[in-house]
Amino acid sequence: MISLADGFTLAFVSAGALLFLAGTLGLLRFPDTLSRLHALSKADNLGLGLIVVGLLPQAETIAGGVKLICIWLLAQLSAATASQLIAGIAARRKPDA
Amino acid sequence: MSLVFDVALAAGLIALALHVVTTRDGKGAIIAFIGFGLLLGLGWARLASVDVALTEAAIGGGLTGMLLLRAQAHIAGRGVRPAQAARPQWRLAAVGCGIVTLGLGFVVLAFPSPAPSLAREVASSLDATGLGNPVTAALLAFRAIDTLLEKIVIILALIGVWSLASDPNWGGSSHLRPASVPEPLVFLARMLPPFGVVIAVYQVWVGADLPGGTFQAGTILAAMWLLVMLAGLRPAPETRAAGLRLLLAAGPALFILIGFLGFLFAGGFLSYPEAIAKPLIVAIEVALTLSVAATLGLLVAGPPDKAPTP
Amino acid sequence: MADALIAVALFVLAAIALGLFAVLRSRVAIERMMAVQLLGTGGAATLLLLGAATSQPALADVALLLVLLSAFSCAAFTLGEREAADDPAEPGQPS
Numbered sequence: 001m002i003s004l005a006d007g008f009t010l011a012f013v014s015a016g017a018l019l020f021l022a023g024t025l026g027l028l029r030f031p032d033t034l035s036r037l038h039a040l041s042k043a044d045n046l047g048l049g050l051i052v053v054g055l056l057p058q059a060e061t062i063a064g065g066v067k068l069i070c071i072w073l074l075a076q077l078s079a080a081t082a083s084q085l086i087a088g089i090a091a092r093r094k095p096d097a
Numbered sequence: 098m099s100l101v102f103d104v105a106l107a108a109g110l111i112a113l114a115l116h117v118v119t120t121r122d123g124k125g126a127i128i129a130f131i132g133f134g135l136l137l138g139l140g141w142a143r144l145a146s147v148d149v150a151l152t153e154a155a156i157g158g159g160l161t162g163m164l165l166l167r168a169q170a171h172i173a174g175r176g177v178r179p180a181q182a183a184r185p186q187w188r189l190a191a192v193g194c195g196i197v198t199l200g201l202g203f204v205v206l207a208f209p210s211p212a213p214s215l216a217r218e219v220a221s222s223l224d225a226t227g228l229g230n231p232v233t234a235a236l237l238a239f240r241a242i243d244t245l246l247e248k249i250v251i252i253l254a255l256i257g258v259w260s261l262a263s264d265p266n267w268g269g270s271s272h273l274r275p276a277s278v279p280e281p282l283v284f285l286a287r288m289l290p291p292f293g294v295v296i297a298v299y300q301v302w303v304g305a306d307l308p309g310g311t312f313q314a315g316t317i318l319a320a321m322w323l324l325v326m327l328a329g330l331r332p333a334p335e336t337r338a339a340g341l342r343l344l345l346a347a348g349p350a351l352f353i354l355i356g357f358l359g360f361l362f363a364g365g366f367l368s369y370p371e372a373i374a375k376p377l378i379v380a381i382e383v384a385l386t387l388s389v390a391a392t393l394g395l396l397v398a399g400p401p402d403k404a405p406t407p
Numbered sequence: 408m409a410d411a412l413i414a415v416a417l418f419v420l421a422a423i424a425l426g427l428f429a430v431l432r433s434r435v436a437i438e439r440m441m442a443v444q445l446l447g448t449g450g451a452a453t454l455l456l457l458g459a460a461t462s463q464p465a466l467a468d469v470a471l472l473l474v475l476l477s478a479f480s481c482a483a484f485t486l487g488e489r490e491a492a493d494d495p496a497e498p499g500q501p502s
Binding site: 098099101102105106109112113116120122124125128129131132135136138139142143145147150151154155158159162163166167170275278279282285286289292293296300303307308309313317320321323324327 | 410413414416417420421424427431436439440442443445446447450453454457463465466468469471472473475476477478479480482483484485486487
């Protein structure tokens with residue numbers, strides 16, 4: 001029988017992976033740059049967050065777990081600024097096909 | 098399952114590489130190349146070479162990309178359309194690359210089953226250095242001469258880059274900050290460098306026993322410094338500044354000094370007396386990290402294009 | 408457990424590959440920069456999963472670097488794009 005920690009990990013990690021798929025579907029199907037940017041920064045980051053939460057029980061040390069959370073926080077900062085920068089340029093361009 | 102993953106990763110890498118080579122748009126190719134560097138970091142991690150993965154992610158995913166972008170912007174700014182390589186040359190290059198790939202593959206697959214390596218010797222001599230990471234021990238103790246020469250080579254490369262400046266600009270500073278800087282970039286340049294510095298210090302410290310090291314840390318510091326200069330939070334330094342040149346030389350100079358002291362105290366160039374081997378190595382690592390950071394940052398910043406203030 | 412995590416890592420890798428395919432072929436230049444963002448986040452997720460599957464905590468360090476440097480690359484690229492966009496004199500827009 002699968003242990004509680006392993007079950008927790010599998011559940012959250014699978015949810016995170018599904019969110020990555022959702023983000024990719026958004027990239028494929030959304031009509032314009034700004035909405036595709038939403039798909040990329042929101043869905044993928046939430047997917048990473050869920051994967052991080054899922055992997056916390058598997059961390060071998062407390063420091064390892066804290067590092068996982070720091071990676072996610074850094075990813076948040078990076079995605080937030082990168083999407084603002086990209087959106088700034090996309091908004092100034094004439095709407096493309 | 099890991100085999101399926103590795104095959105998928107290899108296929109993805111090849112597909113991305115083909116895209117980089119065949120795409121017509123210069124900037125698109127550079128971006129795909131940055132992506133390729135990041136994905137290749139994943140590949141190195143799968144090959145259990147985590148130190149190389151760290152370096153690939155840092156250099157391929159960060160500095161090389163910016164270097165290529167700045168070069169491309171220079172070329173585009175001149176308004177000269179680069180001539181497309183003629184078809185026979187393309188095909189020749191493709192065939193040549195294919196032959197090299199197949200040749201390398203054949204050679205690697207033809208290795209005898211426990212492939213010849215020095216890993217066992219390194220593992221047994223690790224205790225003498227006081228380190229736990231065999232890669233760091235090889236870089237800074239067993240093959241220290243290679244590392245020393247490598248650091249000098251990148252300084253020579255920097256001098257080469259500086260020599261591209263026009264005569265009146267020699268000794269001046271490069272122009273990094275664009276005319277208008279978007280607010281989010283200034284925000285990023287304020288928030289990211291503290292994290293970068295902490296991560297770099299962590300890489301140098303942990304490199305003694307776990308994957309990490311000076312080159313990765315130096316690259317991260319260089320990237321953070323470039324970000325700060327891009328956002329205009331600090332001006333690019335004048336390349337004739339004595340302090341800057343001292344910083345560039347400090348790492349290799351300390352390394353050479355310890356090398357010569359090895360004659361007196363341990364019987365050979367770059368030999369360390371066993372008792373203080375680890376503190377010596379850490380001191381060299383700190384000095385090298387700072388020098389590498391300054392050198393790589395200036396390499397990417399490019400040749401000076403503003404004359405030095407009189 | 409390890410196999411399950413590697414399977415999820417493969418799934419994430421496939422999702423990123425599909426996303427890369429969509430983004431790199433886009434006709435809008437700036438969208439291609441999203442490829443770097445995608446690889447940074449997705450690559451980090453894959454590495455974390457692999458690190459847990461193979462008990463190599465050092466892979467988390469590589470993930471950390473991926474995230475850090477994709478942020479840097481995005482910033483460096485968008486500046487170049489802005490300079491290119493500024494050249495034909497566009498009417499100033501409130502930022």
